[in-house]
Amino acid sequence: MFIILLLLGSIILLYLFGRKSHEYWAKRNVQTGKITPIFGDNIHLILGRESPSEMVQRIYNKVPDVRYIGVYQFLTPALFLRSPDIIKEVCVKDFDHFLNHKGFVADGVEELWSKNLFALKGQSWKNMRSVLSPSFTTFQKKSENIIEVEFKDAFTRYTNDVIASTAFGIQVDSLEDRNNEFYLMGREASDFSTFRRKCVFFAYQLIPTITKFFRVPLFGEKLRSFFINLVKETIKIREEQNIKRPDMLGLLIEARKGKHNVQTTDEVKDASFAAVEEHLAMDEAAQNLTDMDIASQVFVFFLGGFETVSTAMCFMAYELAVNPDIQKKLIEEIDQNKPQKGPLSYETLNNMNYLDMVVSESLRKWPINIATDRLVTKSYTIEPKLPGEKPVQLEKDIMIIIPSFAIHRDPQYYEDPEKFNPQRFSPENRKKIDPYTYIPFGVGPRNCIGSRFALLEMKAVFFSLLSSFEIVPVEKTMIPLKTSRTSLTLTSKNGFTMGLKKRN
Template sequence: MKKKEMISELLVLIFTTIIVYFVYTYKRSHYYLDKRGVKYVPGVPLFGNSLQASLQKRHPCEDFDAVYKAFPDEKYVGFIETSTVALIIRDPELIKNITVKDFDHFTDHRSFFENSELFGGSLVMMKGEKWHDMRATLSPAFTSSKMKQIMPFMAQISDNIIEHLKDHQLEDIDLGDIMHRYTNDVIASAGFGLQVNSLKDKENEFYMAGQNLFKFNAVQKLLFIATAIFPGLLKILKINLFPEKTIKFFRHLVTSTMEYREKNNVERPDIIQLLMQASKGILKHTADSNEKDVGFAATKEIVKPQGAVRQWSQDELCGQVFLFFIAGFESSASVLVMCIHELTINPEVQEKLYQEIRTFHKKNSSLTFDNITELKYLDCVLNETMRKWTSAMIMDRVCVKPYELPPPREGAKTLQLKPGDFVYNSLYSIHMDPKYYPQPKLFDPDRFSDENKHKIKPFTFMPFGVGPRNCIGSRFALLEIKLLVYKIVLNFKLLKCEKTSDPIELHTEDFNIKAKGGSWIRMELRQ
């Protein structure tokens, strides 16, 4: 009996300590912001400003947006997380300073999943000079000339999708499933040199490995939340968020492919080949004289190599391929799903796009890297999709050396940031701010027409981020998305079915951007 009482008392003590800790950090957050004259929404202990998303009552980006909207005249506002405080930057000029002009003060991302094999050593998680050197190493893989070589692989896979859809016209189609299989197969080919058709072989090993990465079970969700509360917890406990079996699969795939190509003198214009050159220190950054944008949203490479070429370990290189898969599989599929969904519920936009594509198709034998920019309305449609449903909800930046922020409003004090402090640039909120985009919920591709895009205020459209830390694979993503949208609209009329949601509401039980109830439509083969 005495032992049971001791255990009960110990549990009460632990529980009380946890409660006291969270109440203390909650009050400390308020004190920090009050002292500096920064406005904030109080939130609740433990959850801060993320209670609704934690309870799955709204999407995480909507929790950020609620704080963003609460103080429309502020340059920045406080966002209270579980045990930390961040600043949501609302002013585009200040975003420019943080991400570009004064980038040397904000070179790093927050440390998440540092203990995670492969992802923990990826470009996103790298810091300082190591990040700079890896970025310079990888940038030659994403130039226009390299994308031109990779595009035929994308075209072949997009043809597989069209043939599959022809066999299922006028059936209810789950866009999420189709688009994820497409992006999976594109990455398998362009990244790993594998020929995969996930529509015929639905449970192939490569596709199932990707599914295991993004379908978190209850334990993984708890670990993800624990990481947000205690960023160093997983590192201390040496817990890996991603399944060990999946990590081993990707590691073996990369190393075995490199070894096979080395032994058999095989070369293929893909990411693996470039990393093999990097591992030997022979991959050089050369200027691409024919560098070409493939859309208004494409980012420009800012980072240049400096000093001696760094040689990378095989583990470090595996991490970059792993990141390439994570980014390309989910983000591009999300944009594709929302784009086709919007075209379905906006038939006038769909018809205007079809007429452009039809006219283009009559003049050109095929869609190529050199003529893809002629499809200007397609670019507008894609830009509007990424504005309204940006897959990168926020850009986080960590202060690495002291920095002075201007006052959040006239008459207030400046704010001194110290190393370790971090800020959020809320892309979703800025993209949906009526100050920059009137009637933001309206799907209006003409916002990005040649006649109107000059009206877009700089640093208010950032689907691939901005500055040196922008998305290195923007050209790759734009090409694979445009290719498939082009072929789908050319071949099919997109129709609503009973399960098509209109208007679209965000699914609240996931971190990714997707429609509540899924995106279901029908396709009718055009005559």
């Protein structure tokens, strides 16, 4: 009986504490809509009733005609932005008040994660950004006319091999050697659908002090040791034998020696609409990079390329399969740009206008990063602009959420947003798009450093693929596509199975 009373009392106290915590935005005259005690806005995600993208869309739509909404990640308040003008203020104009991301892993708990560019804060982030900024045929053997392919598996293996080469300087062929250790470790690192990984992720949000005290790791020891030892051993061999390679690992090794050349974005001629630019003109900082610093940067570069770019390719392949008229037009442009001899040049690929339009539209409809965040680093006031608004004081450490998925599907910015329409990004239509309503790679100085790399990778894959094949729906293709409610990232509920039809 005592245990039952104790449990009941604990639940009541937690409920009352939760209600008090959820009064934060009401006291500041910020609308929130309906909030679930203790769970805040996360209850449907926790129960598997909605996917992360559906949660973002629901929050975005629950209080219309406002510039921002107060939300709660369990008991933690955050401000959800809905208006491009306020996104510009937070991410660019007043960036010095919002320098950092909110790290979901406590400092010192998971070094492989907490030392990477995304998680670093303040001057440490600026220094590392300045170091990293410059860096950036198997199916033909089959005889069938239409080859059924699980595109997520195929694209993940391709991106695995690209990152293995460009980040680590390692050559692997994951389409042929399907169980190579590098691929298996990458698949384990990027899998956030397991029960344990989900529990750890939500524990970081709900009880951060406890997870930090007990040093609850995000990754297993085998995975952590594999990447750390791989980097340390490679560095040792390269330094002992004076080996220099133009990959990310080589760049960081040279930076540690003080031989780092900063390249400005003006030197990169890039016609891609989705590419982001560097906003900070930073001086070279004296770097004291440890092997762990280097391992963390290379690991997160690998993780981003392994999972997010391959998923972006899958969504684009799906849209081409279900929109054959668009695919036909893209194939015509590819055929017109095939080199007569020699390899495809960077300039040719980068100047293919319709290919860029298709990629840009795919990233609008399916932005892999469905939302990004900023952390208030020094107090800030949002001044009123609309009728009924009052000044909102944002205290230090309050999180700001920028819902790119929902903004990209807002009909006031994109007519008929559910339709896949590359014409939105034609040269004559691009100038009509508010840049703060198109943010597949984030916005402002803390945008995605790998946008050009990702765009080049996507364009090269589809140029090669569509040179020989058409992508077609098969019996297993889910039409219309539904997003997964079991994954913490944006992906399809039933995978991406489609067919490759050989072209004449």
